[in-house]
Amino acid sequence: MQVMKWSVIALAVAAGTSQMAVASSQSESNGFIEDSSFNIFNRALYMNRDFRNGGVGRSDQSYREETGLGIRLLFESGFTQGTVGVGFDAHSLSSIKLDSGRGRHSNGLFATTDDGRGDDTQSEVGGAIKFRISDTVLKYGNQFVASPVFSTDDSRILPEVATGTLLTSNEIEGLELTAGRFTAMNSQVATGRDSLTQSGESLKSANIVGASYSFTDNFSGAIHASDVEDFWKKKYLNLNYNLPLAEEQALNFDFNFYKSDDDGRALAGELDNKIWSLAAAYSLGAHTFTVAHQRSSGDTGYNYGIDGGGTIWLANSVQYSDFYYKDERSWQVRYDIDMATYGVPGLSFMTRYIAGSNIDVGAGQSDASERELDIEAKYVIQEGAAKDLSFRIRNAFYRADNRLDNDINDFRLIVEYPLSVL
8 A cells, every 4th residue: 555645746856857767668568469368266254153142143153164166267469569459358257155044144244145045156247448659558447456445355255346537647756556447346246237335325436546656766755536426535645664674684663544434425424534553563574463543533433335336445343343343443463474484485473453442332331442463374385286376264353342343253264275377
């Protein structure tokens, strides 16, 4: 994540004109077929959620357990040669239910049938046409988007897919400018166009702009803004600084900030929120120690969803909770280790603990609090026929008081296997 103030961007543009690349990406194009790629990405996901206090909060189910397989075919063409390059991207997304049941359904892995069960199979296809001049690309159609103010989610078997136009420009070294307009969002569990809804409403339009700039190899920043019709308007800022210390030692500081206000008909309810997080990470060889603080203020908590389930780029947005409620203050401590240093390349572990307090849950009630402990392990095969096959275990233990939410144990086993065909 990289962001900064507009006034700083203006200076960066002026300074960066002398850093223009001699050869652009389009001038070095080898052709539509020659630069194309075709990849197959397979993901198997087992997920269970144990609701420790039954029907309090989000669900009247006490237990959910499901397993599924997702298969993605991803084709990206090169660009035709010439001043204006033309290309095309296409994808096919398919999921297969391996295990589920009417009483164990609703982890967000599958669509729901009329009798309340998970759908056995589902698939969708999509594509986008793209044009490139120099180092600027214009893409229209179905696409995966990663912007702090409009970000398609990929936390289950299949990703969300947005429909619209996105312009990305990298004409100046270190500076990336983006602008887009999106008019539909497909959910992770439905194949129909514009199937993602929030408060019973689908996306009308979302206009986004953004800029990121690398001031040095160790300091970068960016700023983004969005206007999601009849839902909200958001502004986002990020600053990231890496401070090398002695050999194999460094400090990293990452600051994120959102300001959100409801817009038009406020279809998801009132929104008046400012939320920020600051994380400091100290790396020492194979070890990384992180401390983060996050604070929310305003008349409401933060909100997202119709603009993509990934639109919350904050330090304390973790496996289950986002720690984004009204007036909430939360702290995180985290530890990571890469076992390559100890002779096991591809193996890594992570654990973190987040505690949030001071949550305003309404007049006449005492403030609520929440806590989450996450434990993860991942192994990626490094060589041989199964190279890049990965196994990941994610375990979250979530607890809350004052009827804020369910107490939940969330367990996931994720197996991924990417294959490069072209």
